[in-house]
Amino acid sequence: MTAPLDVLVVGAGPTGLALAAQLRSYGTGFRIVDRSLDRVRESRALAIQPRTLEMLAGYGVTDELVARGNPAVQLRMHLSRRVVRVPLFDIGCRDTAYPFLLFLSQAETERVLAEHLAGRGVTVERGTEVLGLERQGEHVICRLRGSDGTEETVRARYVVGCDGAHSTVRVQAGIDFAGHAYPQTFLLADLEVDGLETGAAHSYVTAAGLVFFFPLVSPATWRMLTMRPPDAPAGQVTQALLQEIVDRCVGDRLVLRDPVWMTDFRLHKRGAARYRAGPFFLAGDAAHIHSPAGAQGMNTGIQDALNLGWKLAYVCQGTAPENLLETYEAERAPVGRGVLRLTDRAFTVAMSTNPAIRVARTHIAPRLAPLLLRARSLRGWGFRTVGELAIHYRRSPVTTAGSRAPWRGPRAGDRLPDLPRGLQARTAGPGYGLLLAGPSSLWPGERVAALLDGRDGLVGVHRLGGDSPWPDVAHGLVRPDGYLGYVARGTDLTGLRTYLDRWLPV
Numbered sequence: 476m477t478a479p480l481d482v483l484v485v486g487a488g489p490t491g492l493a494l495a496a497q498l499r500s501y502g503t504g505f506r507i508v509d510r511s512l513d514r515v516r517e518s519r520a521l522a523i524q525p526r527t528l529e530m531l532a533g534y535g536v537t538d539e540l541v542a543r544g545n546p547a548v549q550l551r552m553h554l555s556r557r558v559v560r561v562p563l564f565d566i567g568c569r570d571t572a573y574p575f576l577l578f579l580s581q582a583e584t585e586r587v588l589a590e591h592l593a594g595r596g597v598t599v600e601r602g603t604e605v606l607g608l609e610r611q612g613e614h615v616i617c618r619l620r621g622s623d624g625t626e627e628t629v630r631a632r633y634v635v636g637c638d639g640a641h642s643t644v645r646v647q648a649g650i651d652f653a654g655h656a657y658p659q660t661f662l663l664a665d666l667e668v669d670g671l672e673t674g675a676a677h678s679y680v681t682a683a684g685l686v687f688f689f690p691l692v693s694p695a696t697w698r699m700l701t702m703r704p705p706d707a708p709a710g711q712v713t714q715a716l717l718q719e720i721v722d723r724c725v726g727d728r729l730v731l732r733d734p735v736w737m738t739d740f741r742l743h744k745r746g747a748a749r750y751r752a753g754p755f756f757l758a759g760d761a762a763h764i765h766s767p768a769g770a771q772g773m774n775t776g777i778q779d780a781l782n783l784g785w786k787l788a789y790v791c792q793g794t795a796p797e798n799l800l801e802t803y804e805a806e807r808a809p810v811g812r813g814v815l816r817l818t819d820r821a822f823t824v825a826m827s828t829n830p831a832i833r834v835a836r837t838h839i840a841p842r843l844a845p846l847l848l849r850a851r852s853l854r855g856w857g858f859r860t861v862g863e864l865a866i867h868y869r870r871s872p873v874t875t876a877g878s879r880a881p882w883r884g885p886r887a888g889d890r891l892p893d894l895p896r897g898l899q900a901r902t903a904g905p906g907y908g909l910l911l912a913g914p915s916s917l918w919p920g921e922r923v924a925a926l927l928d929g930r931d932g933l934v935g936v937h938r939l940g941g942d943s944p945w946p947d948v949a950h951g952l953v954r955p956d957g958y959l960g961y962v963a964r965g966t967d968l969t970g971l972r973t974y975l976d977r978w979l980p981v
Contacts, residue, residue, distance in 0.1 A: 480504050481791040483617055483631040486638035487514065487599045489581065490759030490776035492588035494635060496534045497784030499595050500905045503791055506629070507592075508603035509638075512622060514589060520581040520773035521689055521698055526863035526890070527774045528573040530781045530957055533903030536591050537573075543587065544579030548690055551672065553679045553726070570892035571864060572899070578676075580665075580691050580698075581773060608634060608647040608755070615754050633787055635756045637780065640743070642761035648752040654745030657766070660703040661742065662712050662720070665695040666734040670727060684724040695735045700767075703739060712737040742766045744819050746811055750804035756783060763811040765818040774863060775814050779807050785904065785955040794933065795978060802873040810866055817860075864890065868958055873978060877963020877970045884945035887962040891953050895942050904955035907934045907979070909971075913948030915940065917966050926968050929981030 482498060484491050487509035495507045523540060531537045550561035568574040589599060602622025609616045614630040621627070636644025645652060668688060671677060673696070677688040689698040701720050703709075718731050747762040759776025783803045789795035859865045868874050869888030876887040885892055893899040902908035909927070911918045915938055927934050934952075943949070951962040952971060961974045 477627075477629055479614055479630040479632065480506055481632050482787055483508070483615070483629065483634045485509075485605055485634060485636050485644050486642075486759070486761070487511075487585075487589075487601065488637060488639065488759065488776075489520070489584050489588065489773050490780045491635075491637035492585060492592065492599070493531065493777045494637060494758065494780035494784045495592055495597060495599075496531075496536070496588060497781055497905075498788060499592065499597055500534060501785065501788035501792070503788045506600060507597070508600040508605065508619060510602065510604040512602045514582070514585045514601075520584070520767075520770070521578060521691060522770035522774075523577040523579055523584065524770065524774040524861070524863045525568075525571050525573040525575065526866065527777050528577060529571060529890075529893070529899060530778060532572075532900065533905075533957075534591065536587050539587050539591075540579060540584065541573075541577060543583050543692060544577040545674075545690055545692060546573075546575040546577050548576065548578050549675045551675045551677045553677060568858060568864075570894045571862075572893050572896065574858075576770065576862065578690055578692075580693060583693060584773070605638075605643045605647075608644065610753060631754075632791060633754045633756065635758060635783065635787075636761040637758050637776070639760045640745070640764045642757065644755055645747060645757055645761050648755035648757075650752055650755075650757065651748040652745050653748065654743060654764075657742045657744070659742070660709075660739050662699075662701050662703055662717065662737070662739050664699045664712070664717055664731075664734050664737040665691065666697055666699060666714075666717075666737075667695060667732045668697045668699070669730040669732065671697065671729055679725050681724050684720065686721060686724045695733070699731070712739050744815055746815055750808050750811075751800070756787075756800075756803065758783060758807075762807075763815060765815050767818075770861070771814045771818060771863075775811065778810075778863065778866075781956050782807055788905075789979075796980065799873065799978060802871055806868045806871050806873075866890065873954075873960060874958075875961050875970070875974050877961065877965075877967075879964040879967075881945040881949045881962065881964045882947055884943075884949070885951075885959055885962065887951075887959050889959055891951075891957050891959055892944055894944050898939075898944070899957060901937055902935070902953045902957070904957075906932070906955060907960075908953035909934050909936045910939055910943065910949075910951045910953060911937065912939045912943035912945050912950065913941070913966070917948060922968065926972055926975070930975070930979060933979060934975075 481503050482505040484494055484505055484507040487507055491507055498505045528537045552559040604620045606618040606620055615634050617629050617631055619627050634644055636642045638644055671688060679686040687700040691698050714731055714734055721729050743764050745764050747757050750757050750762055758779035786799050786803060790797055790800055867889045871888060874888040923936055947964055949964045952960045954960045961971055963970055
């Protein structure tokens with residue numbers, strides 16, 4: 476049996492790859508395995524939210540993602556008598572370097588993450604299946620079978636299931652996955668469309684049905700999403716069936732051609748009863764699955780991973796106490812439940828056959844939409860919510876507000892805004908960042924050195940002067956995932972010392 480691993484990552488989709496990237500940045504001993512022989516080639520998830528781009532920027536992959544994707548997409552709502560042009564990105568979102576929804580296929584996202592790992596000497600072990608997981612003492616005994624049929628047994632301190640809706644790790648850990656399937660069957664295709672304006676997403680919501688087209692860069696120009704009509708026979712998805720639906724639901728004359736792939740699927744709403752069971756953790760689709768409304772699924776999974784990875788790394792290094800790992804579920808489970816509620820409500824409104832809701836969807840909403848969309852504040856709120864910029868951990872066990880809170884600016888538990896611009900890049904992990912706002916004379920070097928004594932290399936110091944997210948003298952501790960663990964007004968460092976002694980003891 477080989478030497479024990481710190482972490483076995485099961486599943487090499489976007490969630491597992493993001494977790495591996497973070498673990499690698501800390502030098503954590505891990506392996507990442509996936510039973511599939513190759514990464515996905517279809518588009519599946521097709522958009523990356525601003526918060527995900529922010530969190531991945533510290534690992535050097537965001538610029539490449541943006542270069543390969545389309546950040547300038549607008550929405551065209553095709554109503555019964557006109558087309559409403561929705562400008563999604565004119566809301567003045569000043570506190571992020573990524574004020575857009577990036578359209579990029581999951582296949583390309585995985586490619587970028589995999590190339591990043593390969594460049595850092597990490598091998599994704601594809602074709603490797605988990606046969607069994609058994610907890611023995613301080614380790615999990617993991618039985619694996621490679622693509623050549625060879626079996627091996629490895630020991631790991633922790634196992635993270637990033638292995639999707641049918642998670643082996645979740646089953647082996649005995650974690651319930653409650654929920655239900657929606658009754659509708661959906662059709663998905665990546666293809667070419669003649670007669671459709673490029674550079675925009677298109678929605679057709681009519682009494683005859685719903686059709687959506689989303690722009691891609693590859694493997695085709697368009698992703699089409701629709702619902703199988705009740706009168707359509709079950710069976711293989713064909714180009715002829717998709718064209719028939721378009722002809723029925725779309726007033727424009729659109730011609731579909733050259734499909735790269737087509738499939739049908741059922742949507743589920745399910746959530747794991749727990750995100751942790753002893754040494755087992757769940758992230759991404761292994762913990763929550765839901766409708767694709769709002770492009771939340773892949774993004775929530777990646778952010779699960781980047782919340783967990785640094786905590787595992789610190790505990791495995793002996794830098795942080797074991798109970799830091801308990802904060803993973805405390806922070807991410809409420810986010811997962813919120814996403815399930817949000818997507819379920821959106822899906823119910825979009826797909827309900829209730830006569831009142833159908834009238835509202837096809838007659839009332841088209842008249843109200845142009846008026847509502849003129850309100851920049853409303854669009855701004857919606858963008859921040861869907862873009863996951865509003866997520867916070869103010870009630871987390873690992874969040875502490877100082878006895879004197881700043882008058883304005885981010886609070887303990889909030890995401891660190893990118894104000895002034897470039898602040899997020901300065902404080903990007905690995906490691907914590909200590910922010911000191913106010914004249915340098917108020918922060919003598921000996922006081923700061925005494926606070927951080929014994930924590931060399933774990934906390935970077937950033938003297939912001941008056942160019943900070945707080946208008947007054949303040950100090951804050953940025954966690955490795957870009958959230959503020961501690962914030963206080965003034966120069967008294969007593970509360971911060973207590974925080975560090977608890978979560979980063981020497």
